[in-house]
Amino acid sequence: MRDFDKLHNIASLAKSELMANGADKALVKAACSVKNELNVECGVFTLMRTVEDDSLSLSAIADGRKGKIAINNFDEKAISAAAADTMAVAQASEPDSAWVFAENPGEEKVFCEGVFVSDNEKMFERTKELLDLITKEHPLLTVNMVTSHNFTRSVMLGSDGLLYKNEVGYYDFDINFVGKEGEDTSSFCGTNFSVANLDTPFIEMSNVRQSLIECEEQIHTKALPESFCGTMLLTPECLTEFAYYLIENYCSDQSVMENSSPWLTKLGEKLADEKLQLSLCPRSDFAVGAAKYDAEGYLAENFDVIKDGVFENFCISDYVARKKGMKRAGNKSFNFYIKPGETALSDIISGIEKGVLVGRFSGGAPSSNGDFSGVAKNSFLIENGKKTKALREVMINGNLSKIFANIANISKETYNDGSVSVPWASFDGITISGK
Structure with a gap:
């Protein structure tokens, strides 16, 4: 696998080719990665493989026109051709002064995080340990798993001297399962997480244990014979989905560029319940392998979207910010942090007279005004x-x-999957309809 010096040489060659072809500014990222992957299908180990990959991203601005090309070949001829193609894309584009790369911060930035070498034996042991437990304690479930170690080394180089070096290694685990007894079958269930090491059994990670239990409980379901206005209790996974919808509808590049966001002129106003703090935090302990900088070279910074109910920041790129005369977001990740509350989940449930616990929402994106309607999957009556x-x-x-x-309650317990840190939350006044 290529070291930093070799990646730097590749990035330097690509940058030089772009400048020789007429670029005013150039930004290049050369990366190599190794993935060790272990697969389980229907409860049986089926595959162990190692996949290596090279990638080279070339971006250039010339006369206000931007071009970008990505290739997976480090051959000199391929790099030269890619540079020419990048400039051809730029020349075919409309000039736009909003296209800008991040400026050189003045010093080389080096980021190193996680475990760089896969422990394949331990990865197999942890996967088998969980598979054996499921076979013994949850015999009604059919399970698929993918366990992998991912390592990436990269160099980003700018024409003004910007230089970032990054090494990151971590483990990913993804499991999905379905329960069946007689003629009855559960809905699709599953979970995933990322971790820096394999010190903890998988059954204790994220919400693996609870997901297995609830999948068996969902084999035999009942129809709701009525409609009512009640409480919706969202699991952290589902709350994360709704937080994503909130950002896409009200704070995103698209909603701002299209002027479709109802919050467009409401920065600094109290638009949410004072219990809500929603932040994007790639530079946090819970975020495993999160991006340290974006495609334009801007270093990632944590920021609040909503704090104490007040709308603090849009989640927009540098390009959109310049087009609209607004402030660029600190990052473009979706490493959600939602501040936990002070109430135990059990107490939240005990305080609900009638409602539903929703594990998954199936209904497509909400309309531009925020209205949503869909099926509550993996759900339970309260x-x-x-x-x-x-x-x-x-x-x-x-x-x-x-x-x-109008948030009714937020749990003190949180869910951490290596990407987000999110609690449970309940909402009153929801229309809940049976069939």
């Missing part, structure tokens, strides 16, 4: 303070801005 029967084909309807402005 009655008189207790989680009762597993439900099927339950519809939920509401509005994003309204539910986040």
Whole structure:
């Protein structure tokens, strides 16, 4: 695998080719990666493989025109051709002064994180350990797993001397399963996480244990015979999905460029419940392998989207920020941090008279005004303070801005999958419909 010096030489060659072809500014990233992957299909080990990959991204600006090309070949002729193609793309583009690369911060930046060499034996042991446990304790489930170690080394080089070096290694685990007993089958279930090491058994990571239990509980589901206005309790995975919708609808590049965001002129206003703090935090302990900088070379910084209910920042790129005369977001990741509350999850449930626990939402993106309607998957009825029967084909309807402005409760427990740190949250006044 290529070391930093070799990657630097490749990036330097690509940068030189871009400048020789007429670029005013150039930004190049050369990277090599190794993935060791272990697969389980239907409870049986089926594959162990190692995949190596090279990638080279070339970006250039000439006379206000931007071009970008990516290749997976480090051959000198291929690099020369890619540089010419990048400039051809730029020349065919419309000039736009909003295209800018990050400036050289003045010193070389080096980032090193995680474990760089895969422990394949330990990876197999942890995967088998979980598979054996599921076979013994959850015999009604059919399981697929992918366990992998990912290592990437990269160099980003700018024409003004910008130089970033990055090495990151971590383990990914993805599991999906379905339960079956007789003629009854559960809905699709699963979870995933990323970790820096394999010190902890997989059953104790993220929400693996609870997901297995709930999948078995969902084999035999009941229809909801009525419609009512009640409480929606979102699992952290589902709350993360709704937080993503909130950002896409109200704070994103598209909603700002198209002037479709209802929040476009409301920066600094209280638009959400004061219990809500929603932040994007790639530079946090919970974020494993998160990006340290973006494609334009801007270093990632944590920032608040909403703090104490107040709308603090849009989640927009440097390009959109310049087009609109606004502030660029500190990062473009989706490493969500939602501040936990002070109430135990069990107490939140015991305080719900009637509602649903929603593990997954299936309904497509909300409309531009925030209205959403879809099926509550992996859901359970909550009655008189207790989680009762597993439900099927339950519809939920509401509005994003309204539910986040009226949060009933946020749990003190959080879910951490190596990408996000998010609690459970409940919302009143949701229309819940059975079939």
